[in-house]
Every structure is written in C-alpha cells, then in structure tokens.
Amino acid sequence: MAEAAVSANRLELLQIADAVAREKSIDKSVVLAAMAEAIQRAAKSRYGAENNIQAEIDPRTGETRLNRLLDVVEKVENEATEISLNEAQRRNPAAAIGDQIADPLPPIEFGRIAATNAKQVIVQKVRDAERERMYDEYKDRIGEIVHGSVKRVEYGNVIVDLGRGEAIVRRDETLPRETFRPGDRIRAYVYDVRREQRGPQIFLSRTHPEFMSRLFGQEVPEIYDGVVEVVSVARDPGSRAKIAVRSKDGSIDPVGACVGMRGSRVQAVVNELQGEKIDIIPWSADVANFVVNALAPAEVAKVVLDEEAERIEVVVPDEQLSLAIGRRGQNVRLASQLTGWDIDIMTEAEESERRQKEFAERTQRFVEALDVDEILAQLLASEGFATVEEIAYADSQEISSLEGLDENTAQELQTRARDYLDKITAEQDQRRKDLGVADDVAEVEGVTLPIMVALGEAGIKTVEDLADCATDDLTGWTERKPGETVKHKGAFSDLDVSAAEAEAIIMAARVKMGWIEKVEEVSAEQAGEEAQDA
Structure with a gap:
C-alpha cells in the first residue's frame, strides 16, 4: 500500500512538471531541476546547512534520491563534508583522494514552511527560465x-x-x-x-520608419517576394510620410504595385497608421531626379548639386514655394530625410537675384584687381571668367577674341592679373610667417599658400600638426540631429578643397614625417603589364 502511494507521488511529480513546462513553454528538464533544487534546500534545512547535499529526480520514473557528498581526504577536518581515505575505501575500494563519495540520505517529509520555501524556489526558477526563453525567442525577431x-x-x-x-x-x-x-x-x-x-x-x-516599410511588405506581394524594394522611408508619425521604392523587374511599376487597385494596398497601410498621408516616390540613381521626385507634389524648375557637401539647391516657381516647403517645413524636411541630402529651396526670383549679386561681385573684383572700368569688367564676367587666375593664365587669343579687345589689350590685362596675383602671394606668405607656419609645410604635396594661411589660422603650424589631423578637422563635418542639421567648420571650410584632397594632404604629411610609407600610384597600363608578366 505504501509502495502504491509512493508510486502515485512520483507520478504526480512528473505530471506537475509536465503541466508547468507546457503552460510556461519551457523545457521539462528545467522544471525538474527547479524541483530538485527545492528538495535540496529543504534537505539542507532538515539535515544542516553545513552538509553538501545533492537531490536528483529521475525524469522517467519520478524517483527522488538524496545524497550527502563527501570529499575523500587524508585527514578529516570537517566531518560534514569530508571522509577519510580508509573509511571511503571500505565503501568503495576504488576510492582515491580528491574523489567524492555519495552518502545516501532517507527521503524527507515536507513541513508547511519547507513546502512554502520549495514552492518559492520552483516559482522563481520557472520564472527565470521563462524570461530566458522569452529573450531567446524575441532577440532574433x-x-x-x-x-x-x-x-x-x-x-x-x-x-x-x-x-x-x-x-x-x-x-x-x-x-x-x-x-x-x-x-x-x-x-x-x-x-x-x-x-x-x-x-x-x-x-x-508604431512610429519607426521601418514599421511602415514592413506594413507595405505585408500588403504588397511584390515587396514580400523581393521584386519591389523599399529603399528608404521618412515619417512625420501620424501626419505625413514619404517612401521611396524601386523595381528589380522593368515590367513592374513599383509605385503602382504599392498603391494597388484603386489604392487598396496603400489605404490598408494608411488605416493602420491612423490616416497618415503617404507619398510613394519612385527611387532614382540620379540624385537630382530623386530629389525632384521626393519634393512632390511641388514642381521643380532647376536643381544645382554640391556633391562634396551632399547639398542640393532646388529652384521652384514663385507660386510653388509654399507647396515645396510644406506646412512647418514638413515637405522639404521629409524629402531631405528620404534622400539623405540637405535641400535648399529658393524661388526663381531669389535665384535670379543671387546670380545678379554674384555677377556684381565678380565685376567689382575685376575692377579692383585689374584696374579697369566697369564695362570691361562686366564683359569679362559675362564671358564666363570667374577668377583673376583664369584671366592670368588663359590663352591670350581667348581674351583678344572678345568683342572690342585686341591682342595688346589682352596682354596688358594678363600682365595686370599676374602682378595682382604676385602681390596677393606676397601678402599671403607674410601672413603665413606671422601666423608661425613652418616653411617645410609648403613641401607637403598639395599644400598651397592659401592652405598654409588657413592651417595657421586653425593653429596647425608644423608638418607634425598636419599629419596628426583627421579629415574632418580640415573639411568640417555635418551633425544631423532630429529636426535640424548642425554644420561644424574645419580649417578648409572657406577654401575650395574637397574631402579627398584634404585626406591626400594629411597622408602626404604623414609620409613626410616617416609615419607611413608612400604608396606609389599604378597606372592602368602598368597594372595590365604586371598582370601579363604574372
């Protein structure tokens, strides 16, 4: 009868473990391990915490075994955890120093307090296992x-x-x-x-840009199949969004696929996002074209790209300005986020005014530098000459061919231009010396006098200082924050020096310092010859 009761208890233990494992979606072995630890703690409180007690539950039969583990030692100092070698060999002739002997203990009866403690241990262990299971399941999702x-x-x-x-x-x-x-x-x-x-x-x-991208993936089979790709998303959550799409199959219109029959697909996404208006933009590898598309519904008259600064100037008709900018700048802000370019919008009237201002500045520069009258300066500016350097080193026939000018006048203009440049060079050299820029900085490949002055004004005075710079120190950098773009100036911000040219100057300075070895540039022809030799 007692054996039947024990069997029933064993069976009940396994059934409980199985039920908890199913309910919490965790492994049954974890539940049994938690139960074994609870029994182990109860046994320690019954037989003494100083004992090293181990509890095991057989996962097939539910049988519980309690053992006190004793370390085999030469001389016993703690009888609760140690056993002498002689005593151990009486129980197991193969025992050696360093082994552990399992001393079986009789099963324990759970009192009310022991049962409560055991329950707490099991609940905590199961909760920890449940949390770990949840983390493992969702970390990959x-x-x-x-x-x-x-x-x-x-x-x-x-x-x-x-x-x-x-x-x-x-x-x-x-x-x-x-x-x-x-x-x-x-x-x-x-x-x-x-x-x-x-x-x-x-x-x-629900505000993340990728949420919208994934919603379209659920609603548009072409996106799910990978035929149509969502390139970028810009959102003003709950108000307006722009999504750029492209097709890998020329026969499929990516915008039409996302809109769906009578707008059913895009409407499903709009409904999920509480009526957020969505502009679906065809992506283009041509940045100018992409920006024009992104500014829809506004019409664009002209665009001017500045690839170095990732900035684009967009000219729109006067009546389209408010539409291009959007309410509180929303349209241009979303277009900028979508394309990754800073967008400056101006009207045709503003652009015309700016062109006139640039023409006037160029004319005045020629008047002062070449000591000519305004009419001649305007003629040079209107013919496309932008700087005094262009006039000084242009082909003399190019200047003499201008209306009203002869060869002698052209030569005189070029002489005055070169004299002016020599004067500026002397002033810049003196300025460089006043700033304390070392002479050998001029020996670094790519460094000019204006660059030396700019370096001196930024506190970069030696070749070592220059070699120690990062490209951003020279060209400046752009920091994009939510809702704004912050421009940080560099030493070359006021000069016409690209990031690639600035990087080349830094590398040349490092070569001069001996920090790195110069890498010889190999022409395409040399590379071909070397490949044939190999």
Missing part, C-alpha cells in the same frame, strides 16, 4: 512586426500581451492622438530587446 493585445496602459505606455511574453510601446513610440484600451488588438514593430534587472524587455514602436 528585431525588425519584425508582432501582433498582441493591450494588457494595460500605464502613464501613456502601452503594455502588450504577445501570448508568450509581454512587450511595451512607450508613449513616444505611439502615434499622436492614438488611444488604446485593455483588450484592444495592436500591431507594432520590434526595434529592441534588452536584458534588464526585472527581466528581458521587448520594445515596440
């Missing part, structure tokens, strides 16, 4: 959309029940004017999973 139901709302943060775990949509990750009540269904984007003190946290977002 960053970038996916998940479905859940709202469990509760705390201070604007939405706690979501995902079925096998909890997640949080923080207040700043929900759409404006969006409200949730317990029990509501919710779709959101997993953007982070982190281990924290209170367990793993799954962070969801």
Whole structure:
C-alpha cells in the first residue's frame, strides 16, 4: 500500500512538471531541476546547512534520491563534508583522494514552511527560465512586426500581451492622438530587446520608419517576394510620410504595385497608421531626379548639386514655394530625410537675384584687381571668367577674341592679373610667417599658400600638426540631429578643397614625417603589364 502511494507521488511529480513546462513553454528538464533544487534546500534545512547535499529526480520514473557528498581526504577536518581515505575505501575500494563519495540520505517529509520555501524556489526558477526563453525567442525577431493585445496602459505606455511574453510601446513610440484600451488588438514593430534587472524587455514602436516599410511588405506581394524594394522611408508619425521604392523587374511599376487597385494596398497601410498621408516616390540613381521626385507634389524648375557637401539647391516657381516647403517645413524636411541630402529651396526670383549679386561681385573684383572700368569688367564676367587666375593664365587669343579687345589689350590685362596675383602671394606668405607656419609645410604635396594661411589660422603650424589631423578637422563635418542639421567648420571650410584632397594632404604629411610609407600610384597600363608578366 505504501509502495502504491509512493508510486502515485512520483507520478504526480512528473505530471506537475509536465503541466508547468507546457503552460510556461519551457523545457521539462528545467522544471525538474527547479524541483530538485527545492528538495535540496529543504534537505539542507532538515539535515544542516553545513552538509553538501545533492537531490536528483529521475525524469522517467519520478524517483527522488538524496545524497550527502563527501570529499575523500587524508585527514578529516570537517566531518560534514569530508571522509577519510580508509573509511571511503571500505565503501568503495576504488576510492582515491580528491574523489567524492555519495552518502545516501532517507527521503524527507515536507513541513508547511519547507513546502512554502520549495514552492518559492520552483516559482522563481520557472520564472527565470521563462524570461530566458522569452529573450531567446524575441532577440532574433528585431525588425519584425508582432501582433498582441493591450494588457494595460500605464502613464501613456502601452503594455502588450504577445501570448508568450509581454512587450511595451512607450508613449513616444505611439502615434499622436492614438488611444488604446485593455483588450484592444495592436500591431507594432520590434526595434529592441534588452536584458534588464526585472527581466528581458521587448520594445515596440508604431512610429519607426521601418514599421511602415514592413506594413507595405505585408500588403504588397511584390515587396514580400523581393521584386519591389523599399529603399528608404521618412515619417512625420501620424501626419505625413514619404517612401521611396524601386523595381528589380522593368515590367513592374513599383509605385503602382504599392498603391494597388484603386489604392487598396496603400489605404490598408494608411488605416493602420491612423490616416497618415503617404507619398510613394519612385527611387532614382540620379540624385537630382530623386530629389525632384521626393519634393512632390511641388514642381521643380532647376536643381544645382554640391556633391562634396551632399547639398542640393532646388529652384521652384514663385507660386510653388509654399507647396515645396510644406506646412512647418514638413515637405522639404521629409524629402531631405528620404534622400539623405540637405535641400535648399529658393524661388526663381531669389535665384535670379543671387546670380545678379554674384555677377556684381565678380565685376567689382575685376575692377579692383585689374584696374579697369566697369564695362570691361562686366564683359569679362559675362564671358564666363570667374577668377583673376583664369584671366592670368588663359590663352591670350581667348581674351583678344572678345568683342572690342585686341591682342595688346589682352596682354596688358594678363600682365595686370599676374602682378595682382604676385602681390596677393606676397601678402599671403607674410601672413603665413606671422601666423608661425613652418616653411617645410609648403613641401607637403598639395599644400598651397592659401592652405598654409588657413592651417595657421586653425593653429596647425608644423608638418607634425598636419599629419596628426583627421579629415574632418580640415573639411568640417555635418551633425544631423532630429529636426535640424548642425554644420561644424574645419580649417578648409572657406577654401575650395574637397574631402579627398584634404585626406591626400594629411597622408602626404604623414609620409613626410616617416609615419607611413608612400604608396606609389599604378597606372592602368602598368597594372595590365604586371598582370601579363604574372
């Protein structure tokens, strides 16, 4: 009868472990290990905490075994954890010093306090295993959309029940004017999973740009199949968004695929995002074309690219200015985020005014530098000469061929231009010396007098100072913050020096310092000859 009761208890133990494992979606062995630890703690409180007690539960039969582990030593100092070699060899002739002997203990009866403690241990261990399982499951799901139901709302943060775990949509990750009540269904984007003190946290977002991209992936089969690709997304959550798409199949219109029949596909995304207006833009490898598309619905008259600064000037008709900028700058801001370029918008009237101003400045420069009258200076400026250097080193026939000029006049203009440049050079050289820039800086390949002056004004006075610079120190850098772009000036910000040229100057300075070896440039012909020899 007693044996039947014991068997029943064993069976019940396995059934409980099995039920808990299924309910919490964790491995049964984890539950049995937690139970064994609970029994082990109860045994320590029964037989003494100084004992090294081990509990084991057979996963097939449910039988529980209790053992006190004793270390085999030459001389016993602690009888609770050690056993002499002679005593150990009586039990097991093969025992040696350093081994452990298992001393079986009788099973224990759980009292009320022991049972409560055991329950706490099992609950905690199961909770830890559940958290670990949740972290392992969701850490690889960053970038996916998940479905859940709202469990509760705390201070604007939405706690979501995902079925096998909890997640949080923080207040700043929900759409404006969006409200949730317990029990509501919710779709959101997993953007982070982190281990924290209170367990793993799954962070969801409904404002993340990728959320919109994934929603289109669910609604548009061509995106899901990879035929149409979402290149970039820019969002003003809850208000307006722009999404750039391209097709890998020339026969498929990417915009049409995303819009769907009578706008059904895009409307499904709009409904999910609480009416957020979406502009679907065809992506283009041509930056100017892409920017023009991104500024839709505004019409663009002209664009001017500055590839070094990743900046683009867009000229629009006067009546299109407000449409191009958008309410509170929304349209141009989203277009800038979508394309990754800074966009300056001006009207045709403003551009014309700027051109006239540049022409006047150029004319005045020629008047002062060449000591000529305004009419002749205007003639030179209108014929495309932008600097005094261009006049000084141009072909004399190019100047003498201008209307009203002969060869003698052309030579005189070039002589005056060169004299002016020599004067400027002397002034710059003196300025460089006054700033304390070392003479040998001029020996660095690519360095000119204006560059030496700029370096001196930035406190870069020796070849070593120059070699120690980063490219950003010379060209400046752009820091993009939410809602604004901050420009940081460098030593060369006022000069016409590209980032590649600045980097080449720094490398030449490092070669001169002996920090690195010069890499000889190999022409295409030499490379071909070397390949044939090989």
